[in-house]
Amino acid sequence: MKSELTLLTDPVFLVLLRMIHLLELQSVVLCAGPEAVNVTCEETYPHSSMDWFNQCSRMEKAQSFIVNILPDCFIVGCPYLAVHLSPAIPVFAVLLFVFVMAMLLRTSFSDPGVLPRALPEEANFIEMEIEAANGNVLAGQRPPPRIKNVQINNQIVKLKYCYTCKIFRPPRASHCSICDNCVDRFDHHCPWVGNCVGKRNYRYFYLFTLSLSLLTIYIFAFDIVHVALRSVDSGFVNTIKETPGTVLEVLVCFFTLWSVVGLTGFHTYLISLNQTTNEDIKGSWSGKNRVQNPYSHKNIIENCCEVLCGPTYPSVLDRRGVMLEDSTSPTPSDASAASTHKSSNPVSQTTKSSAPLIPNEHTPDEAKPSIGAGTQKSTSSPKEEKPPSPTSPNAVAPAVIKESAH
Amino acid sequence: PADTFHNLQELRHSASLATKVFIQRDYSDSTICKFQTKFPAELDSRIERSLFEETVKTLNCYYGEAEKIGGQSYLEGCLACATAYIIFLCMETRYEKILKKISMYIQEQNEKIYAPRGLLLTDPIERGMRVVSFANTWDVFLSVGTTLKELCTIYKL
Numbered sequence: 273m274k275s276e277l278t279l280l281t282d283p284v285f286l287v288l289l290r291m292i293h294l295l296e297l298q299s300v301v302l303c304a305g306p307e308a309v310n311v312t313c314e315e316t317y318p319h320s321s322m323d324w325f326n327q328c329s330r331m332e333k334a335q336s337f338i339v340n341i342l343p344d345c346f347i348v349g350c351p352y353l354a355v356h357l358s359p360a361i362p363v364f365a366v367l368l369f370v371f372v373m374a375m376l377l378r379t380s381f382s383d384p385g386v387l388p389r390a391l392p393e394e395a396n397f398i399e400m401e402i403e404a405a406n407g408n409v410l411a412g413q414r415p416p417p418r419i420k421n422v423q424i425n426n427q428i429v430k431l432k433y434c435y436t437c438k439i440f441r442p443p444r445a446s447h448c449s450i451c452d453n454c455v456d457r458f459d460h461h462c463p464w465v466g467n468c469v470g471k472r473n474y475r476y477f478y479l480f481t482l483s484l485s486l487l488t489i490y491i492f493a494f495d496i497v498h499v500a501l502r503s504v505d506s507g508f509v510n511t512i513k514e515t516p517g518t519v520l521e522v523l524v525c526f527f528t529l530w531s532v533v534g535l536t537g538f539h540t541y542l543i544s545l546n547q548t549t550n551e552d553i554k555g556s557w558s559g560k561n562r563v564q565n566p567y568s569h570k571n572i573i574e575n576c577c578e579v580l581c582g583p584t585y586p587s588v589l590d591r592r593g594v595m596l597e598d599s600t601s602p603t604p605s606d607a608s609a610a611s612t613h614k615s616s617n618p619v620s621q622t623t624k625s626s627a628p629l630i631p632n633e634h635t636p637d638e639a640k641p642s643i644g645a646g647t648q649k650s651t652s653s654p655k656e657e658k659p660p661s662p663t664s665p666n667a668v669a670p671a672v673i674k675e676s677a678h
Numbered sequence: 679p680a681d682t683f684h685n686l687q688e689l690r691h692s693a694s695l696a697t698k699v700f701i702q703r704d705y706s707d708s709t710i711c712k713f714q715t716k717f718p719a720e721l722d723s724r725i726e727r728s729l730f731e732e733t734v735k736t737l738n739c740y741y742g743e744a745e746k747i748g749g750q751s752y753l754e755g756c757l758a759c760a761t762a763y764i765i766f767l768c769m770e771t772r773y774e775k776i777l778k779k780i781s782m783y784i785q786e787q788n789e790k791i792y793a794p795r796g797l798l799l800t801d802p803i804e805r806g807m808r809v810v811s812f813a814n815t816w817d818v819f820l821s822v823g824t825t826l827k828e829l830c831t832i833y834k835l
Contacts, residue, residue, distance in 0.1 A: 370762070374763070374764075387808070388805075388806040390808075393811075394700055394809060397700050422705045422706065424708050429705070439808060442709065443705055444709060566708065577747060581752045582747055582751060583744060583746075583772060588803055588806040588807050
């Protein structure tokens with residue numbers, strides 16, 4: 273009994289600290305939620321290569337919650353339940369946890385369906401087409417907005433022109449200002465996962481939220497069972513003294529349940545109507561005067577099947593190339609070889625496909641020193657030393673020595 | 679020399695603009711991958727309408743087959759989900775298999791039909807599945823030749 277108490281006091285403090293952390297994170301979820309990302313195309317800085325480092329740090333939010341809190345919940349009760357009920361209980365929890373982590377990693381590191389920017393020739397071709405269509409615009413008059421109308425299932429859908437990517441966005445695509453890319457079937461940019469959710473990774477995102485809800489419910493239920501069984505043996509008050517951690521964690525799970533299950537329920541509703549979060553928030557298909565959703569099959573099962581069991585679309589990003597201002601890209605044979613070769617190896621694809629996405633917090637100029645600071649701290653300092661004293665050989669010499677040491 | 683250099687740049691620029699024709703996506707059938715079969719005026723003198731239409735229709739068929747939602751795609755999806763998508767390490771998806779077929783078809787079409795007519799068809803996957811482009815290979819040679827000639831005059835070779 274005494275040894276158990278000393279063992280448990282530590283987890284109690286840990287859980288308390290993490291509960292505070294969780295509440296902070298929860299407030300992030302409530303505020304951010306399924307964001308309707310502002311479609312601003314003013315920023316035209318070049319599409320540069322992604323760094324893994326920033327992607328990992330963004331994903332940490334979800335990971336820290338799942339990895340730290342949920343297992344803690346269970347580890348306290350595992351031995352008791354395994355002995356008194358069945359060893360299958362913690363085993364299933366572990367399997368479910370592994371599935372949740374796999375889905376999280378897959379959502380976070382896979383290409384959401386980014387549409388690459390138009391190469392200059394294509395952009396010029398489109399510009400010429402637009403100018404031909406607009407005819408002569410009088411000086412001083414604003415040119416008409418660049419919109420194409422297409423008919424889908426007897427509904428008129430407007431395709432907008434993206435000034436950053438220099439393309440007419442396909443239907444359901446939207447430009448994410450955080451990732452600075454147009455994403456096909458754009459749903460939302462998820463801060464928890466640190467990535468956009470689009471055509472290619474929506475099903476992984478949905479499975480992540482679904483499995484996380486199941487995991488939370490499972491842990492909640494078995495924590496209650498654990499507390500109940502102990503109470504039957506030794507009374508409720510004694511149980512709270514023996515395992516205060518479990519009782520606290522029941523509370524934590526209870527509050528977590530609402531947000532995660534709520535999100536899963538919301539996305540289930542969207543899937544059954546074949547809508548995206550973006551469309552739902554903008555109210556594209558709701559209201560009397562608005563167009564009805566042309567993508568819905570009017571059948572819940574068909575909609576679900578299309579979204580969840582549809583084909584796995586290939587990534588069209590050129591992962592090896594870095595697009596520059598004057599857009600030099602690898603030869604077509606390289607790009608096709610890269611895409612077909614890499615798409616046949618999904619695990620490497622998921623890590624490599626994060627390459628072209630740019631970090632969200634920084635412009636490329638700011639990003640370079642931070643990446644440099646992260647990975648090459650030793651080499652950056654000599655460079656800083658050099659400029660202030662170029663003439664004095666003494667200052668330069670140690671800098672040179674530092675560099676040569678690496 | 680400055681004038682000739684400026685002319686050279688303009689020439690290269692206009693040659694590159696004239697070298698490519700882009701066939702855009704056809705969204706009338708919702709968001710599936712399909713290209714417009716409308717024959718562009720720029721290719722009027724270069725290729726027969728029927729050959730062009732046949733190529734684009736065959737490409738549309740391939741993409742339609744890849745994106746078909748039916749028994750095989752359900753099976754693949756459910757199996758992959760059950761294994762937490764680890765099975766994709768071993769197995770090639772149906773879409774990828776069809777993409778390989780498409781690139782082989784395009785290569786074959788280029789060799790048989792388009793290269794003799796001085797055109798080069800590019801695989802849509804290289805353009806983000808947005809366009810099928812026809813590049814004019816003869817103009818490329820023409821512009822290269824002209825560029826070399828201009829360079830010779832500049833450097834008085």
